[in-house]
Amino acid sequence: MKMKNKADVVIVGGGVNGCSLAYQLAKKGLDVVLLEKKYICSGATGRCGAGIRQQWSTKENTMLAMESVKIFEKLSRELGFDIGLRQGGYLIVVHDKKEMRQAEKNVEMQKTLGLDVSIIDSDEIKEIVPILDVKGMHAIAATFCPTDGHADPFKTTFAYAMAAKKEGATILTHTPVIRVLKEKNAVKGVKTNKGEIKAPVVVNAAGVWSKKVAETAGINLPNQPYRKEIMVTERIKPMFEAMVISFKDGIYFSQQDEGQILGGIPNPHERKGYLTDPTFSFIQHMSKTLLRYAPPLGYLRVIRHWTGFYDVSPDARPIIGEDDKVKGFIHCHGFSGHGFMLSPMVTKLLTEYIADGKTSPFLEWLSLERFKGKTIQKEVSVVG
Amino acid sequence: MKKTIICRCEDVTEEDVLQAIDEGFEDIEELRKRLRLGMGPCQGRTCIPLVIRILAKKTGKNVEDIPLPTSRPPIVPVTLEALASDEDEE
Numbered sequence: 001m002k003m004k005n006k007a008d009v010v011i012v013g014g015g016v017n018g019c020s021l022a023y024q025l026a027k028k029g030l031d032v033v034l035l036e037k038k039y040i041c042s043g044a045t046g047r048c049g050a051g052i053r054q055q056w057s058t059k060e061n062t063m064l065a066m067e068s069v070k071i072f073e074k075l076s077r078e079l080g081f082d083i084g085l086r087q088g089g090y091l092i093v094v095h096d097k098k099e100m101r102q103a104e105k106n107v108e109m110q111k112t113l114g115l116d117v118s119i120i121d122s123d124e125i126k127e128i129v130p131i132l133d134v135k136g137m138h139a140i141a142a143t144f145c146p147t148d149g150h151a152d153p154f155k156t157t158f159a160y161a162m163a164a165k166k167e168g169a170t171i172l173t174h175t176p177v178i179r180v181l182k183e184k185n186a187v188k189g190v191k192t193n194k195g196e197i198k199a200p201v202v203v204n205a206a207g208v209w210s211k212k213v214a215e216t217a218g219i220n221l222p223n224q225p226y227r228k229e230i231m232v233t234e235r236i237k238p239m240f241e242a243m244v245i246s247f248k249d250g251i252y253f254s255q256q257d258e259g260q261i262l263g264g265i266p267n268p269h270e271r272k273g274y275l276t277d278p279t280f281s282f283i284q285h286m287s288k289t290l291l292r293y294a295p296p297l298g299y300l301r302v303i304r305h306w307t308g309f310y311d312v313s314p315d316a317r318p319i320i321g322e323d324d325k326v327k328g329f330i331h332c333h334g335f336s337g338h339g340f341m342l343s344p345m346v347t348k349l350l351t352e353y354i355a356d357g358k359t360s361p362f363l364e365w366l367s368l369e370r371f372k373g374k375t376i377q378k379e380v381s382v383v384g
Numbered sequence: 385m386k387k388t389i390i391c392r393c394e395d396v397t398e399e400d401v402l403q404a405i406d407e408g409f410e411d412i413e414e415l416r417k418r419l420r421l422g423m424g425p426c427q428g429r430t431c432i433p434l435v436i437r438i439l440a441k442k443t444g445k446n447v448e449d450i451p452l453p454t455s456r457p458p459i460v461p462v463t464l465e466a467l468a469s470d471e472d473e474e
Contacts, residue, residue, distance in 0.1 A: 165408070305458065
């Protein structure tokens with residue numbers, strides 16, 4: 001079979017953002033080719049913690065997340081496939097006075113945007129997640145937003161991919177992009193292991209490999225790869241619905257739809273680089289911290305443990321929009337561990353830009369150019 | 385209708401596998417993620433060899449040309465208590 005050799009838009013990367021974009025752009029009538037070097041969900045999306053959170057320290061992230069939740073809520077119906085959305089809330093542990101001040105500031109800002117969020121005391125913490133040991137986890141309070149939650153990243157991404165194909169998009173797996181083709185200062189397509197595809201628009205949604213894709217177009221990205229580890233236990237009966245997270249300890253865990261407990265924490269002995277092996281120091285540190293938070297889980301067996309990458313930008317916020325030097329090169333990366341939860345709104349904004357030429361203040365706030373000579377407003381609400 | 389269980393941990397049948405292959409999930413890693421095959425306590429010891437055979441038959445590939453999915457620790461399920469018990473964290 002001869003490979004398609006031209007398209008309106010080429011998307012690099014078969015994660016949730018690439019597949020969502022493929023679906024939305026194809027629905028707008030554009031001829032879309034998505035290229036994935038391995039298989040759909042093989043990167044960060046398929047390895048992520050599945051969480052969907054609206055509680056952020058920066059206004060832009062909160063707004064992006066709130067709009068994303070509105071889209072997630074209607075997504076199963078739109079795509080005709082259950083994405084496994086469960087809104088059991090996010091319970092963010094507050095450990096000390098300093099964290100309390102930040103929590104109060106966050107909640108106040110989030111409320112002005114219309115988010116249903118509040119600061120709760122230790123009795124309320126126990127009501128929401130009865131297995132938590134408030135003393136053991138050194139909590140003085142928590143913030144809670146009941147419409148936060150999680151969805152199944154595999155189901156969501158496959159739902160987008162299948163819907164994209166139905167709308168006429170072409171999805172090629174096991175097709176790595178070797179380089180982006182340029183003529184003067186505009187994108188002309190891509191070269192893959194199977195040949196060239198001409199296109200005036202190329203979207204870089206390659207997650208932690210975005211830096212390498214951009215390099216081939218002469219664009220230098222400030223993103224850094226961070227190895228992150230996650231573990232999952234065997235299934236047990238439903239015990240709690242909220243995602244529990246702590247910025248101080250870096251831990252997050254939740255009970256998934258099928259009953260397994262899934263969670264992660266930064267490895268205290270992490271080394272830099274493109275490392276992919278799971279480590280014993282992670283699983284020890286995770287088990288110890290998890291049992292300090294939720295002692296009744298001690299008998300539960302860990303069945304799997306894996307790694308993935310955060311594609312981290314200098315301010316821990318995504319980098320999206322058209323490059324200011326290379327016409328037709330669209331950035332969609334730097335999600336810093338939040339690519340799944342922010343994908344609905346990010347891809348909606350990019351679809352409107354690519355298909356209709358519509359700009360948005362978000363595209364300005366989240367452009368690559370924001371790092372040039374301006375003060376960086378860093379998102380501080382980051383875990384894992 | 386007669387149903388043959390392929391993955392006992394996650395209740396996946398041969399019919400589910402065949403249908404997913406028809407939907408275009410021809411990669412063993414994609415099949416795993418589509419159906420949760422091999423994601424239970426046995427880590428795919430029962431289902432993966434069966435799925436590879438089904439895939440080979442259905443796609444006309446040789447069994448040896450279908451790569452095994454990535455294996456992940458632990459080799460056997462271990463309790464959180466046991467993992468947390470060693471004080472010698474390094």
